[in-house]
Amino acid sequence: xxxxxxxxxxxxxxxxxxxxxxxxxxxxxxxxxxxxxxxxxxxxxxxxxxxxxxxxxxxxxxxxxxxxxxxxxxxxxxxxxxxxxxxxxxxxxxxxxxxxxxxxxxxxxxxxxxxxxxxxxxxxxxxxxxxxxxxxxxxxxxxxxxxxxxxxxxxxxxxxxxxxxxxxxxxxxxxxxxxxxxxxxxxxxxxxxxxxxxxxxxxxxxxxxxxxxxxxxxxxxxxxxxxxxxxxxxxxxxxxxxxxxxxxxxxxxxxxxx
Amino acid sequence: xxxxxxxxxxxxxxxxxxxxxxxxxxxxxxxxxxxxxxxxxxxxxxxxxxxxxxxxxxxxxxxxxxxxxxxxxxxxxxxxxxxxxxxxxxxxxxxxxxxxxxxxxxxxxxxxxxxxxxxxxxxxxxxxxxxxxxxxxxxxxxxxxxxxxxxxxxxxxxxxxxxxxxxxxxxxxxxxxxxxxxxxxxxxxxxxxxxxxxxxxxxxxxxxxxxxxxxxxxxxxxxxxxxxxxxxxxxxxxxxxxxxxxxxxxx
Numbered sequence: 340x341x342x343x344x345x346x347x348x349x350x351x352x353x354x355x356x357x358x359x360x361x362x363x364x365x366x367x368x369x370x371x372x373x374x375x376x377x378x379x380x381x382x383x384x385x386x387x388x389x390x391x392x393x394x395x396x397x398x399x400x401x402x403x404x405x406x407x408x409x410x411x412x413x414x415x416x417x418x419x420x421x422x423x424x425x426x427x428x429x430x431x432x433x434x435x436x437x438x439x440x441x442x443x444x445x446x447x448x449x450x451x452x453x454x455x456x457x458x459x460x461x462x463x464x465x466x467x468x469x470x471x472x473x474x475x476x477x478x479x480x481x482x483x484x485x486x487x488x489x490x491x492x493x494x495x496x497x498x499x500x501x502x503x504x505x506x507x508x509x510x511x512x513x514x515x516x517x518x519x520x521x522x523x524x525x526x527x528x529x530x531x532x533x534x535x536x537x538x539x540x541x542x543x544x545x546x547x548x549x550x551x552x553x554x555x556x557x558x559x560x561x562x563x564x565x566x567x568x569x570x571x572x573x574x575x576x577x578x579x580x581x582x583x584x585x586x587x588x589x590x591x592x593x594x595x596x597x
Numbered sequence: 598x599x600x601x602x603x604x605x606x607x608x609x610x611x612x613x614x615x616x617x618x619x620x621x622x623x624x625x626x627x628x629x630x631x632x633x634x635x636x637x638x639x640x641x642x643x644x645x646x647x648x649x650x651x652x653x654x655x656x657x658x659x660x661x662x663x664x665x666x667x668x669x670x671x672x673x674x675x676x677x678x679x680x681x682x683x684x685x686x687x688x689x690x691x692x693x694x695x696x697x698x699x700x701x702x703x704x705x706x707x708x709x710x711x712x713x714x715x716x717x718x719x720x721x722x723x724x725x726x727x728x729x730x731x732x733x734x735x736x737x738x739x740x741x742x743x744x745x746x747x748x749x750x751x752x753x754x755x756x757x758x759x760x761x762x763x764x765x766x767x768x769x770x771x772x773x774x775x776x777x778x779x780x781x782x783x784x785x786x787x788x789x790x791x792x793x794x795x796x797x798x799x800x801x802x803x804x805x806x807x808x809x810x811x812x813x814x815x816x817x818x819x820x821x822x823x824x825x826x827x828x829x830x831x832x833x834x835x836x837x838x839x840x841x842x843x844x845x846x847x848x
Contacts, residue, residue, distance in 0.1 A: 349722060356716065360705065364705060367707060432699060432702035432703070433702040435680060435698055435702060436696075436697075436698070436702030437703060437720045437721070438694070506621040508621050509621045590682045591682075593680045593681045593682075594610050594611055595611070597610070
């Protein structure tokens, strides 16, 4: 293996090990450990299902899975987008001590949120198995959707952290944008319930299509081709732009976060 | 061939005075209006930490960096370590670099030294086959005894330095860049650090050490550079440079 390839492989290994340590640290002094995050999200899913399930008059069995997956994925995307501007700053002791690429810190932070996402999905799994009767092989396509969402998170992390090192109020700006987007994206309400005139809110919203790449194969038992095209295309675009900007701005990182 | 060559290097820091210079909104306004609003956004005030510095270090050079606070010592070390990029000039470094600039990076203070070493081995790229040697070596060197299995938050700052120095210097590199940190240890640690440093210098070829302690540099270095306002005020033997530097402080 070339030296470059070994370096790359090592960087991913280090990022994963750091993320594992971060997760353990976060819950070091609790008995329930990472299941604390599950409890708060489960309460949210339950509340939304009970209230909005009645409001929308939908089939509760489908709706609970729809909400559980929607909230889990949204939590991941929102956590990365709102916190990425602080990623480099929070890792500066590490980055100034060891000979590591700046990107290790981004991968590490996104890995942490990815682990949280997997814990949520693990809890959602029995709910899915209990409520969905006829699931075929197409269900497995949702793993591809999860992979896309993780790649999207890493790309977002690169882009936002690169600007966040320079602009210290970026996280506040993104906080308010994400709350707005949470209400405007079909996370817990269905695109169909909007009615014909306002369907555009869902269809022209890339974030909705990311959610559908996981929900579609499970709930509709069909591959949502449009959603995969939109999500795949935007991830590719975002990664290219994010990588380029991160590389270009990394020359100045040490000056801003010192 | 291991070397460090700096040619007419300038390094400047952007100054964060108020919040405005770092505001997303102001930057957006400035970009959207093609610079008519908030035009000052793109031209931040900058501090020149290093101005037009040139020097050359070859294998065998053990250089002490001397100078007052704010003379540019840390910036120079960070530039050689590759953490900072010059705004002007050329930096040419040949060889692997080990930089000891800050302490505590990657450490988990709620865990013991022994538990922290696992992560350290990953960060320092120590193969797992070598891990036992690594752990024994750090244990012997740091002399932490029973503290080796206690959480790092119970350590004194001197003990933390011992642990960090012992860990970081397990593997040597062609070029070593050390900022000030040996100062926090006690006399016994200092003599051990010195032995370790001397052993390392047999394999590593260039040392850059920033220090306020003249005696340390007499022992470890064979050349000294006195920085003043980001440029080299004097380059010579440690004793000569320290004498001139002290004379300038007294004046």
